């Protein structure tokens with residue numbers, strides 16, 4: 243395993259870095275403050291081939307590897323965490339279609355997703371299922387060649403803008419995880435509507451809504467994979483790739499917190515002395531630097547390790563998501579301390595990354 247990037251990985255990193263700095267940063271404050279979906283930013287990424295970037299060329303994607311994806315998300319998160327989560331969710335939808343879709347489904351859904359003409363959303367969570375996806379109760383009951391879907395999903399990222407939803411449903415009455423399936427449900431399907439939009443403490447641009455299915459008729463042709471394979475597909479896409487993306491968001495936030503703290507420690511002068519000259523600030527910045535390196539090391543290593551047939555990529559993805567999010571919270575908390583009251587005030591709000599890292 244080597245942390246030396248290929249020319250292609252470097253090019254992707256550099257390209258996304260430039261888009262992030264030039265196009266995403268200027269829009270991110272407005273996205274955060276007003277909770278507007280960052281459509282222009284998403285379009286910029288789509289134009290550069292970053293939406294659906296790991297999809298093979300036969301379905302219109304650039305076939306970038308998972309490390310390139312992680313590098314891209316890190317750069318996007320530094321500029322706008324909402325845009326990063328939107329991109330990660332979209333990629334997880336593409337991955338689910340790739341790993342579980344039949345040829346027709348891949349041909350229908352992947353090209354518009356990779357061109358960014360349509361956005362994807364992944365609907366797992368329900369009010370009574372919580373972190374346990376196997377506890378879902380949304381039902382899909384067979385009616386001839388269709389399913390009739392009834393139930394409600396909550397906290398669904400991209401919901402307000404997405405056109406293609408992967409929805410986790412129960413295709414049998416038992417409580418078994420083997421009775422859980424994934425359906426592809428398009429936005430305008432009768433019986434499917436958006437419910438409340440959720441206000442949040444951060445990530446305000448991700449357009450998260452409740453989804454309501456009321457006698458929603460979905461053709462069985464839209465079953466993704468086989469009946470009962472829903473959890474398996476969630477694991478191979480939302481966890482295997484999506485959680486790496488989530489860890490990359492944490493890395494981007496921690497790194498941004500570090501860089502801004504270094505600048506502030508240099509620029510904030512009291513009694514003719516930059517605050518960075520004090521050892522207490524050194525400690526904070528040094529600890530943040532170690533955290534960033536630690537997240538980066540575990541994340542890249544986890545991605546590269548996926549190639550190893552003996553690795554447990556699911557456990558590894560869960561571990562790195564946990565590790566990265568906890569260290570990112572610590573790093574952004576330290577950044578808040580370095581920035582003092584300025585970090586808490588409105589004018590410096592974007593500098594206070596703690597709300598999104600949490």
Ligand SMILES: Cc1cc2nc3c(=O)[nH]c(=O)nc-3n(C[C@H](O)[C@H](O)[C@H](O)COP(=O)(O)OP(=O)(O)OC[C@H]3O[C@@H](n4cnc5c(N)ncnc54)[C@H](O)[C@@H]3O)c2cc1C
Pocket residue numbers: 331364365366367371372373374396397398399400445450
């Ligand atoms: C910003 C954001 C975006 C999201 N986007 C999506 C999306 O696109 N699609 C989607 O489907 N969902 C999405 N979600 C929902 C997310 O998946 C859930 O919030 C998550 O699964 C946790 O569920 P919960 O919030 O109900 O917490 P709970 O399950 O209620 O957990 C609360 C606490 O209890 C603990 N806990 C729960 N059960 C146990 C147990 N058995 N033993 C010990 N401790 C336990 C948990 O660890 C946690 O600390 C999003 C959430 C957020 C905040």
